[in-house]
Structure formats: structure tokens, C-alpha cells
Amino acid sequence: MIRVTGLSKIYQTGRVQVAALTDVTFQIKAGEFVAIMGPSGSGKSTLMNILGCLDLPTAGSYRLAGREMSGLSHGELAEIRNRELGFIFQSFNLLPRLNAWRNVELPLVYAGLPPKERRERALALLALVGLADRAEHRPQELSGGEQQRIAIARALANRPAVILADEPTGNLDTKAGREIMKIFTALHQEGKTIVMITHDPEIAVFAGRVLYFRDGRLRRDLLTVDPATNAVLTARELIDRLHGEEEEQP
């Protein structure tokens, strides 16, 4: 589904060049649930922007569903964001002036659907995330967890194959975070491909696989299931493996 080869991103600020990503190569198969981890400044947000077609790489190739992304026009990229990708942000990024269903409707507006169908689908999506009774509420009238569920409904609006989530639980308390991860798990079981940035190992273990970045390079690529016992790693074990194995590298 996602194939990244030799990907680099260099930011030019004045005379200083900053390499945010250096020669990153990995693949994500359809239906995988992948967590991207790493300290701040490790390049994971830059990677997310590129995977989300919000930004273009300086070098390397990014293929989404077999299609090369570099060289596409702004308009084509916008269409891919609209149809193939669903975004979930740490700060929800709902439009404060619009009520819940109008926020969910937005990708459908840009997809050119007629109003009646948009409303029906938006309400159905809100019901899916358990917010049918909040359809007319504005974001500021809702809790953080509820807002994030609206954002998830919005991300699902055009039935994208890939969900990209940037610290989806970062602004939520533990309980609300678990609720969100329950929805993610359900989506994963339905066959959605999910790529999620997180710094929280408790959250990362919900994914089946962790890509660990540091200084713009992919350092670790490991499964959250112990291959020997087939048991899911605990957060503690995940941290140990990330750091332990990293230190073994030269």
C-alpha cells in the first residue's frame, strides 16, 4: 500500500540546510497498523506530511497504492488527500464555526457530493463513532475525546484506504485515549491501513508494528508481538526493545 524508497527531506532555512529525513526506506502493506515513534526532531512529522501528500520529498520515491506521488500537481495531490487519505491530528483541527456534522461533511463537499447525500453520510459516520446525538454541537461544546471522534468520522468520510494519525491521543486523558484506540483497533480489523505517530509506548502497542526514527533516519522496524511466544509486548518490553536493540547497533 505504501512504499517509501530512499526518501530524503532537506529544509533550507537561509543558508542552513537541515536534513529532516535521510534515506528512509520501508513498506507498509494494506491493512497494516503501524506506529511511528521517535523523539522530537526525529523527522516523524516530516514523514507524516510526505505520506499525507501535504509536502513533497527532496529526494526518493513515495508510492501510494502503486502510484508515484512525486511529480503530481497540487491539484492531483489535493484529490489524493481527499479520496485516498484520512487525517487525524493531535489538536483535532476541527473548524470551530461549524457544528459536528458540518465538520464531518467537509471532505464530501470537496469531493463534490450533493448536499443531501453529504448530510446522510455525515450523520451515519457520527453514529459510527457514537456521537449521533452531538451532530448539531459545535466543537467547543464537546470534550476532547468527542472532538477527536468527530475528527475520526471526518477522516473516514470518503472511505479512504489509509488513515494517517499524528499523536491522536496526545491531547487526551488516558480514558479518552483508550476510547480512541478502541476505534482505531476496530478500523484496523475492518482492513484499514493505519499509520500513527505516537511517543507513548502504551499507545504504540495497539499497532502491530513500530517504526522508530531518530535524527531523520529509520533506526528500528519491529513487531509488537513477541515472535517466540506470539504474545503482545507490554509497553515496558517495547521500550526495552527499542532502546536495547538500538544500542546494539554501531
Add this chain to the structure above:
Amino acid sequence: MKTRDNLRMALEGLAANPLRSVLTTLGVIIGVTAVIVMTALGEGASRQVTAGIEGLGSNLLIITPGRTGRRSRELGAAGSATTVTSDLLPVLERELAREGGELLRGIAPEARQVLPVRNASLSITTNVMGVTPAYLGVRGYDLKEGAFFNEEDLERRNRLAVLGKTTAEELFGEESPVGQVIRIANNRFTVIGVLAERGYSGFSHLDDLVLVPLTTAQRRLFGHNRLQSIYLEVVDSRFMDAAYDRIDRILRGYFQEEAAYSLSNQVQILETIQSTTRTFTLLLAGIASVSLLVGGIGIMNIMLVSVTERIREIGIRKALGAQGREILLQFLFEAIVLSLAGGGIGILLGLAGSRLAALFGGWPAVVSGGAILLAFAFAFGVGLFFGVYPAYKAALLPPAEALRHE
């Protein structure tokens, strides 16, 4: 995405900041109102002047003194020279008779001066005109009451006066002036008639005057035999050109110098006046347009602020798949909605303002459909022109950066 969706987004964007939207629109409202009121007043003035000149009588040729003489270079020099006198009248009559006088219906000379006029209790200053009995018919006046002086009065230089309606009212109020005595520059005149109301012409108040026999005026009041105008009524408008040529020939023969006189017909006068009022109207509209332009700059200013404030919103919309074009239209529609709302309200205020100006200014205001259309189109153009840049700026924002913006 449909235009309707764009429009809805624009309206929602404006509704988020109602006070700001209203204040921004105000610039356009004032501009459009000003354009409409100004052109309405200009157009009204133009029509009034035109009607006044047309009201002079239908088939008139007018002889006025030319530009020679002492005061030749002064502005509005027509009438300033001293060449045209009563001596010209018998020449005109003789020559016209010799060549077949059927071209003209009447000749009406006019000698004019502003003089104090008073009765027992009041003193005013008004136009005193020395005229002949033909004046009434040639200039299209009717008598409201009393009589007009005749040829015999003219020969005897009788001290008789016929008052314009306004003058009569000023001096005598509701009372009938006929038979009363007035003093013009300390000469006693007996009022024998009052003229019916005429209104304004392009130049003067046609009801604010005193008519006296030409001979009396020249001898007793003015002390010279100069004439300000000679009105010639042609029998039929078809003969205007023929009459013009013949009279011009006679005048040239008489004066031996073309600059000594000026012969004009109403069409020429009308054209001159109309081109003047048109320039005047354009000038007013031009000044008013400046405020519309300022209103447009106000829109641009606010739209730029709005784009800056909503960078994050733009980033979100782009992440959800909005094309640059759709962002552009959203912001452009906001600017256009602002300017069109301003245009609409401005037109209503302009109509009301024109009526008000007409009511209190004693000045007719004619709002033409063309002016409304023009103001509206101009408002639309202003919105489009000043809205494009901010909208374009919004459309070009890179999505990743816009999303990072706090």
C-alpha cells in the same frame, strides 16, 4: 464543489465576524451612495437646464453682442460688447421685408439691467427688461392678469410695467399688483399686468423680472440703446437653417465684422449647456468613485487580515482535499459578497438620498437606471479586483506550513 457551497462558505466566513463585515461594507455603501446621489443631482440639473432652454420657445434664433469691444476677453463674453443696439432693429426689419419677410413670425429685442424696484413698503433688486409687445409671444409668456403694453405705449415711452409672478408676490404678496405704482430706480411705473409662472431656465429665474417698454427703459432707466439679446421666432422649425443663413448674412453686412455679434439657435445653446452639465456630472461621479475605490481598498485590507487569521483553517481545508481553486473562490466570494451587499445597500441609500436632496435642495434629482447599473457593476468590479489578491494568497499557501500555523 458547487458554487452554492462556495457561497455558503463565504457567508459563514462573513457571519463569523459580523461587525467587521458591516464596517468593511460601509466603504462600498458610501461610495455607491455617493455615485448615485451625485449623478442623480447632475442629471437632474442637466434636465432642468434643458427644459428651461426648450421652454424659451420652439423656433428661436438669438442675436447677442459679439466678443469685440472693451471687455472682449472676459469669460462668457457673449453680451459684453456694446455692438448690438436698437439701431439694428429697423435694419433687420427692412432687410427681411426686402427678401420676403415670411421667414420670421416675430422679432423681440431685450435690454436688461438689474435695478432696485420698490413699492410703498418694500424694496427689492431684480431684472428689469426693456421689451416690445412681440416679446410675450416670442418668449412664450402668458399673462396671468391685466394687460401688456402695446406699440402706442412704446412710441410714447409710457411708464408701464408688467411683473413676473415671483416679483409680483415679493412686492405685493397675495394682493393684485395691477393698477399699483412701483418705483424702478426712482421712476414711477404703473403696473398693468402680471405674467403667468414659468420656472427656471438654464440661466435665470424666468418669473423674477419686471418688463417695461423698451423705449422707456432705454431712455429713462438705462441711458443707452444697447440690447442684450434679440430673439427671432422662425415660422417653422424646417426653416431654421435658411433663416439662420439669411440673418447671418444681414448681420455680417451690417457689422462688417463677424466678431461683433453672435447668432445662435437653441440647439447650439442646448448642446453647449448639455456638454457643460455632462462634464459636471462626470466630475461629480468621478469624485464619488474615489470613495468607492477607497471602499475597495478597505475590502482588500480586511480580506488580507482574514486570510492571515485563517491560515490554519486553510491548512485544514487543504488537508481534507480542497483544491487551491476552491480556497480561492471561497475568499473571492467573501470579497464579492461584501462589495455586492455594499452595492445593494448603497443603491437603496442612493435612491433615498437623491429623493432627500431633491426634497430639501429644491433641486430635481434624476436617478437613471444606467447609473444604478454602473454603480452596481463598479462595486462588483471593486470586490473582484481587490478580492483576488488575498484569495490568491490564500490559495497558494502550502498545506503543511498552513497546518503548523498557530
